Amino acid sequence: MEEIMRLFPNEMRQAILTKIGDRWGSLQEIRIRLFQPVELIFDRTMEWLPMLKPSKEEGIFIINQLSEFSLYRMTDELREGYITIEGGHRVGIAGRVNTSDGSVKALQYITFFNIRIAKQKIGAARNIxxxxxxxxxxxxxxxxxxxxxxxxxxxxxxxxxxxxxxxxxxxxxxxxxxxxxxxxxxxxxxxxxxxxxxxxxxxxxxxxxxxxxxxxxxxxxxxxxxxxxxxxxxxxxxxxxxxxxxxxxxxxxxxxxxxxxxxxxxxxxxxxxxxxxxxxxxxxxxxxxxxxxxxxxxxxxxxxxxxx
Ligand SMILES: Nc1ncnc2c1ncn2[C@@H]1O[C@H](COP(=O)(O)OP(=O)(O)OP(=O)(O)O)[C@@H](O)[C@H]1O
Ligand SMILES: [Mg+2]
The missing domain is CATH 3.40.50.300 (P-loop containing nucleotide triphosphate hydrolases)
Structure with missing residues (x-):
């Protein structure tokens, strides 16, 4: 799960890793909202990290990691509202939208992230x-x-x-x-x-x-x-x-x-x-x-x- 963990600054990474523990198999989503506790969604439960409230700087770190330091590269993805990262994981993003002539041009301030953990279930289709x-x-x-x-x-x-x-x-x-x-x-x-x-x-x-x-x-x-x-x-x-x-x-x-x-x-x-x-x-x-x-x-x- 290195490709997901590299999105976070060190302190956040440690806290999230500790909370997840050995439960990667059932983790579905990591939700980041600036100034709000980080949320983890597992197959059967939802949990918070009450002390972990990402700052603006931490948000910028995540965006930089997502873009691999080139926001320009992501222009299309940003308009779509999600970015696919290595491993096939998808990161949904939301924030302030820029429009032009009534259509979405770009996301200007990104303040919400939904990291959806991609899991290939080999054999899932065998029965069908x-x-x-x-x-x-x-x-x-x-x-x-x-x-x-x-x-x-x-x-x-x-x-x-x-x-x-x-x-x-x-x-x-x-x-x-x-x-x-x-x-x-x-x-x-x-x-x-x-x-x-x-x-x-x-x-x-x-x-x-x-x-x-x-x-x-x-x-x-x-x-x-x-x-x-x-x-x-x-x-x-x-x-x-x-x-x-x-x-x-x-x-x-x-x-x-x-x-x-x-x-x-x-x-x-x-x-x-x-x-x-x-x-x-x-x-x-x-x-x-x-x-x-x-x-x-x-x-x-x-x-x-x-x-x-
Ligand atoms: N056979 C399976 N065993 C365990 N977990 C599974 C299995 N199939 C799907 N899941 C998990 O269930 C969740 C939903 O799966 P998936 O995204 O394929 O559903 P979907 O019907 O396509 O959802 P959506 O309507 O949002 O597109 C995912 O977290 C996925 O990893
Ligand atoms: Mg689907």
Whole structure:
């Protein structure tokens, strides 16, 4: 975790390290707010460091570390509101926003940091792969409320598909990684293991990226996280029409809610997705609640987990 700890000045680093102890495995976020106690979010608890209230100077230290001494380099990232650092960790930032003609130009004073610890869970997708493959990969939609493990699953699915499993050979996978979250790329180089046959279009808007990837790298499987807008759906339909298999995720509570969503009408009418996998919020992340086929017929009940 050296790549995270190097963000902090010495004193802060020591205090945070001591508080975390041997709990790195369950640490999700470190939240820094100038003049407020540092907050640590673990899988099951949230804790404060009441005596550790970062000063302005400490804030500047963190920004300098994030930018590796070149704020200019970060102009685009600063506008996006987050920076990806080595290891694929993402640091969300907030503060005073500069606007020009009503659109965000830059973040001027950065006073809030949310350091999201990236954790690749190797094997997280092993249980869902059998649902996504039947002689060939199937167009698959992974549905879940926030924090149910959608991105983690799609990342591991990418790795497995591009590596091969059982007697399924490795496929060419194209990842459109708009928020640099799947691959955690830095300067285009993935920080997570995505298998041998994966190409990544990093920091690229999904709708543009899908067809760019199809044209440039002829993937067999296209992976996209968090589709949502009508533009995304149109690009997705276009990609599927070229014959590529799409595996993507979407925020949603359950199938009934999705079916009613106006932007998805065409998707359901044309039965685009051959598998719809709904994740469960009540258990640990990455747990399957239901799997539906192309005709929206339920394939498993709650406890029907499959192991490969
Ligand atoms: N199989 C798993 N085992 C343990 N922890 C997991 C697993 N899958 C996900 N997590 C953890 O759960 C948290 C949420 O995971 P993730 O970001 O993949 O969810 P998400 O559904 O994509 O969230 P969001 O809706 O915010 O995009 C992360 O801290 C992640 O490390
Ligand atoms: Mg996600």
């Amino acid at each position: 792969l059998p649902y996504m493959y039947d002689k060939s990969y199937m167009n698959t939609l992974i549905v879940g409320p926030p924090q149910t493990g959608k991105t983690t699953l799609i990342r591991d699915a990418t790795r497995i598909i591009a590596t091969g499993w059982k007697n399924v050979q490795a496929h060419k996978v194209g990842v459109i990684d708009e928020r640099s979250e799947i691959a955690g790329s830095i300067n285009g180089i993935p920080q997570h293991d995505l298998g041998y046959r994966t190409d990544v279009m990093d920091a690229c808007p999904k709708a543009d990226g899908m067809m760019m990837m199809v044209r440039s790298m002829s993937p067999e499987v296209l992976v996209v996280d968090e589709i949502g807008s009508e533009k995304d759906i149109a690009a997705l339909m276009e990609a599927i029409n070229t014959g590529v298999t799409v595996i993507c995720t979407i925020h949603g509570k359950d199938l009934n809610e999705l079916i009613r969503r106006p932007s998805l009408q065409m998707v359901f009418k044309q039965r685009v997705f051959e598998r719809i996998i709904v994740l469960d919020r009540t258990r640990e992340p990455s747990q399957i609640r239901n799997v539906y086929d192309q005709n929206l017929k339920q394939m498993i009940q709650k406890s029907g987990y499959v192991h490969i």
